Amino acid sequence: MIETRGLRKSFRSRAGRETKTVDAVRGVNLEVAEGEIFGFLGPNGAGKTTTLRMLATLIEPDGGDATIAGADLRKDPAEVRRRIGYVPQGGSTWDESTAREELVLHARMYGIGKADAQRRAARALDAFQLTEYADRKCKTYSGGQRRRVEIALGIIHEPKIVFLDEPTTGLDPQSRAHMWDEIRRLRSDGMTVFITTHYLDEADALCDRIAIMDNGEIVAEGTPGELKREISGDVVLVGLDLAATPQAAQSLDGEAYVNKLETVDEGGLRLYVDEGATAIPQVLRRLDHAGLELRSIELHRPSLDDVFLTKTGRSLRES
């Protein structure tokens, strides 16, 4: 559905007398399959929005090219526009118009006739549960309602692909869950959905496949499961008193199932193992045998944050 080859973009920004060049996107190669929810995960400033804006024909790439829904980004941007929908990060509705007016106008900007545009607007309002507020000005909407209007705008012309830039940023947990359902519904309607996010749980729970982006580059790509499996093994966190820690470390070090052992500063151990579920009983037996009392034991499956940490040396939560 989407294929990009070496997509690049730099910005020149002026700070006082100096001009600085920011390489926002440095050669992105991607393949997105039809009918999947593809996620772009990365911290702020990673280059997600810039990539999306290039794919949506809003800015011209400095290098590379792309095919989107069968149309060539460089040679036929007008055709790309017809086949995609794009929902920008910062909103796209006008305070003084109503959701219905916005939807009809947007449909008509795609060349759809008036009567058809009105029908589509009514259908979209219904599908996104907005009918009740349809004729109220957008400025009176809640954040979640407004986001739904914006997504409805992005798909009013039934595109093959829709790009959603950070669709849940700034929403409360309930609206977020609601939005996830809406996005899954788009997929079951046969649309390919390309979202960006900086939320780990969102990428994990919602996306069929993700690409992790950092500093303008894709550092990893795959299904959430594949990516996590790549970071081999689980982590067992053993809570111990500070005094008991050295002795516990001594008795567990060298056990066959412990790949690596670290002590935690406040007391306790971190054990890297292949299979947490089978390691825990053995750890318990061993410590019991050594007569050591343990405060807690926790199994930690690798998260996408661990993937990010491994690939970039930083935690996504911190950046």
Place this chain on the structure above:
Amino acid sequence: MKFARDTWLIFQRQTQLLLRNPVWVFVGVFQPVMYLLLFAPLLKPALNAPTQAAAYKIFVPGLLVLLAIFGGLFQGFGLIAELRAGVIERSRVTPISRLALLLGRSLRDVVSLLVQAVIITLLALLFDLRVFIGDLLLAYLLLALIALMTSAVSYGVALKVKSEDALAPLMNTVAQPVLLLSGILLPLTFAPGWLQGIANWNPFSWAVDGTRALFAGDLGSDRVWQGLTITAVLAALGVYWAARQFARSVR
């Protein structure tokens, strides 16, 4: 065909939003009306005009051109608000004509200017101004071209600078000298030679002269066709340049 349809779509939308808040049309007309009521009576002696009506024939055209210039130049502020709301970005991902995005907006501005011009003309009629309807319509065409040019330029600049803070001083620095050097409020007939020399390079001065000639019923005056031609060419250039800004990347 598609272009005409797209332009009409944007024009309709913008007009609808303006009518939802028509108070702006009247705020815009308030200042010129004040000039008309309070400033014009001083003109008869100042211009050495034989009658009040003769003074109005000189003053009203200037006032209308002034309205067209300023009304147009400050339209960019509305566009910056639209940029910030993401409305422009949303329009640019659709296949709608970029020229239509500009022209639909500028035509709304032209129409709102013409409404203001009619209000002022009607008021001036109460003060014994008399103009031939044919001349008046031609004068309105000239005003429409001025407003088309200034609003298009204002939109283009707004897309370039992207912030009110940069647009306001820019528009003021452009507007003030243009205003003073065009003889809009008072004709430059009595100005020293060097000032008239500068004014000859000011396209608005030609537009004002043309409008004055029309109000004076002097349809055959060279000033009329010269004013119309210069303004039409500049309006076309302004529209072309601003439409290119719509097509280029905008954040």
